[in-house]
């Protein structure tokens with residue numbers, strides 16, 4: 001019975017790893033199967049390397065805004081070397097050791113569902129007593145644009161793993177990857193960077209003011225953004241890639257980066273359990289699939305929120321709930337249901353300016369039929385802000401539920417606002433009434449005095 005486990009986890013990304021950890025703590029035997037590297041896309045080709053590339057760019061912006069300091073040109077090889085350090089030179093030996101030490105059974109190979117409670121790994125069929133958890137993440141989506149696939153476009157993998165920064169870069173998309181990687185690669189040497197954006201704004205899920213601030217900043221740095229434009233055809237001739245645009249113009253570059261969202265659930269055997277291929281697996285708030293009581297999906301695989309921290313949160317509750325159900329313990333504790341998704345996930349976009357947002361945008365709150373009032377504040381007037389940088393540009397917005405007098409959403413856009421976000425996440429998740437929030441006094445002179453200014457603007 002060596003190939004029978006209480007739980008089988010498909011995919012050892014950050015999310016799968018956390019399921020394993022919690023299920024083992026719950027006393028279950030767990031096998032985890034990984035096709036590439038334990039640690040997943042996040043550790044090697046997404047969050048970690050992108051932030052390693054962005055950090056010096058961000059810091060250079062901070063230094064530029066501090067009179068008395070001079071920015072030296074960025075030492076690109078040193079930045080790439082630090083990125084390689086951050087991704088552990090693309091070795092998962094440490095992660096694999098940790099998984100085995102939990103203990104769990106770590107199996108290298110590509111997993112496919114093979115019917116009820118069965119998972120095939122290269123012909124070896126494993127059986128789960130209690131649950132199969134799909135944590136297979138996502139892949140870059142390549143839109144079906146004539147010639148694009150043949151032109152060998154870059155995805156997040158080549159962009160975050162860059163060895164030689166191309167001088168000329170076309171970026172397809174205006175989402176988070178497009179903004180972050182355009183900023184990083186442009187600063188590291190892609191001096192001719194052009195973003196081709198089909199819509200009329202960047203960062204469609206963010207509040208509009210923050211998206212405008214990011215667009216203005218990217219343009220001010222010299223990035224060309226073509227809004228309302230589509231790439232209709234692509235060809236690669238010799239070393240060059242040529243993109244033919246819907247406005248009749250062409251762009252010629254060394255590389256084209258596709259940042260057009262993610263493909264989820266392709267080729268993992270979903271059809272063997274009656275589910276559609278290449279689609280997120282629909283789950284309930286315990287991460288159990290709505291189709292089968294033994295099948296769970298977490299992280300990008302369920303399509304709820306394509307963010308590492310949200311996936312890991314889902315993973316913790318999923319591992320706990322599976323252990324509770326297997327051991328016939330109560331499985332409905334508050335910590336065993338996803339509540340954060342309902343509030344709206346926190347997210348930081350690591351451009352300069354950074355965008356840090358949590359909860360609902362005003363638009364999303366109105367779509368839910370809530371009685372909403374928004375207040376905005378120009379952060380450049382805050383002592384902590386203007387002391388931190390010359391010509392500080394920053395703005396905050398709070399969305400208030402007028403019936404309950406609690407916050408529904410907060411967005412900060414400005415330099416180094418990332419770590420301010422958790423205060424907003426707590427206020428929203430704990431549903432702190434505004435007149436109670438009034439007594440959370442921010443220190444002087446910090447940028448967090450924006451909390452006081454927002455409440456004053458609201459009328460407190």
Ligand SMILES: Cc1cc2nc3c(=O)[nH]c(=O)nc-3n(C[C@H](O)[C@H](O)[C@H](O)COP(=O)(O)OP(=O)(O)OC[C@H]3O[C@@H](n4cnc5c(N)ncnc54)[C@H](O)[C@@H]3O)c2cc1C
Pocket residue numbers: 010011012013014015016033034035036037038039040041042043045046047048050051109110111112135136137138156160177267268298299300301305306307308309310311
């Ligand atoms: C460029 C970029 C930057 C990002 N930056 C951030 C950020 O700063 N913050 C943030 O919160 N999110 C960020 N994200 C999103 C984040 O990377 C994902 O939400 C996160 O990786 C999801 O984790 P996961 O474990 O669900 O999937 P993944 O990290 O994709 O891991 C899934 C794992 O499953 C394995 N796998 C897939 N199929 C199989 C199979 N059939 N059998 C076995 N194993 C399989 C894969 O090899 C992989 O190791 C970024 C994304 C990109 C593209």
Ligand SMILES: NC(=O)c1ccc[n+]([C@@H]2O[C@H](COP(=O)([O-])OP(=O)(O)OC[C@H]3O[C@@H](n4cnc5c(N)ncnc54)[C@H](O)[C@@H]3O)[C@@H](O)[C@H]2O)c1
Pocket residue numbers: 143144172173174175176177178180197198199203204259260261262306307347348349350
């Ligand atoms: N800092 C972070 O938290 C961070 C960083 C990077 C990525 N991520 C997450 O990873 C996920 C993937 O990021 P992403 O930027 O690829 O996706 P996205 O959904 O943020 O943006 C996709 C962009 O591509 C465009 N697009 C989609 N299909 C297209 C087509 N056929 N033709 C032209 N344009 C098209 C969209 O209009 C949009 O501008 C996101 O959910 C994001 O939140 C998070």
